Amino acid sequence: GAGVSQSPSNKVTEKGKDVELRCDPISGHTALYWYRQSLGQGLEFLIYFQGNSAPDKSGLPSDRFSAERTGGSVSTLTIQRTQQEDSAVYLCASSLGAEQIGQKFFGPGTRLTVL
Amino acid sequence: DQQVKQNSPSLSVQEGRISILNCDYTNSMFDYFLWYKKYPAEGPTFLISISSIKDKNEDGRFTVFLNKSAKHLSLHIVPSQPGDSAVYFCAASALEGAQKLVFGQGTRLTINP
Numbered sequence: 450g451a452g453v454s455q456s457p458s459n460k461v462t463e464k465g466k467d468v469e470l471r472c473d474p475i476s477g478h479t480a481l482y483w484y485r486q487s488l489g490q491g492l493e494f495l496i497y498f499q500g501n502s503a504p505d506k507s508g509l510p511s512d513r514f515s516a517e518r519t520g521g522s523v524s525t526l527t528i529q530r531t532q533q534e535d536s537a538v539y540l541c542a543s544s545l546g547a548e549q550i551g552q553k554f555f556g557p558g559t560r561l562t563v564l
Numbered sequence: 565d566q567q568v569k570q571n572s573p574s575l576s577v578q579e580g581r582i583s584i585l586n587c588d589y590t591n592s593m594f595d596y597f598l599w600y601k602k603y604p605a606e607g608p609t610f611l612i613s614i615s616s617i618k619d620k621n622e623d624g625r626f627t628v629f630l631n632k633s634a635k636h637l638s639l640h641i642v643p644s645q646p647g648d649s650a651v652y653f654c655a656a657s658a659l660e661g662a663q664k665l666v667f668g669q670g671t672r673l674t675i676n677p
Contacts, residue, residue, distance in 0.1 A: 492655075540607055
């Protein structure tokens with residue numbers, strides 16, 4: 450498909466385990482973002498990649514969270530030693546360039562449940 | 565501290581009438597505002613935006629109004645249609661850190677036939 454895809458769509462894990470969430474952005478989009486939405490909250494910015502520049506990690510809530518983007522395309526968000534408060538829907542978005550503030554295309558999200 | 569607030573978690577409107585969704589913000593550095601629409605099991609989709617140099621932007625049935633002095637924006641949908649039933653998020657950004665959109669909690673709009 451032509452949109453942003455994320456996998457898995459749902460992930461249930463036990464507290465303390467590590468998880469990896471994957472995002473495939475729209476082909477040709479140089480900017481990639483991760484957000485999360487906890488229950489009853491708005492979307493919370495996590496991290497932003499733009500081309501080959503160093504990512505903006507200022508939204509990552511703790512050092513248990515990390516993300517990488519390989520080859521300027523696919524991105525993986527890793528959460529180590531998961532905690533129950535990490536339970537949320539993790540959304541990935543991409544845009545053609547950094548200047549397109551509004552034109553972010555979001556994927557369907559990964560619903561993470563930490564037991 | 566919630567910088568962008570949507571105080572109505574839900575709103576129900578009759579088909580054909582006007583839907584008005586409200587959003588308040590606290591950060592005076594915000595200068596660009598957006599509305600996103602989200603259907604279940606899908607990611608949010610961009611709907612309409614407004615820059616702080618304007619007080620109104622219109623796109624078909626959707627109009628966004630910005631009142632900078634009140635730090636308030638609203639989305640008007642007229643006439644409302646059943647397909648408009650969704651969760652609506654307002655978001656804001658500042659020139660510095662423009663990529664970090666700050667979102668409200670969302671308002672679930674239901675259009676009744």
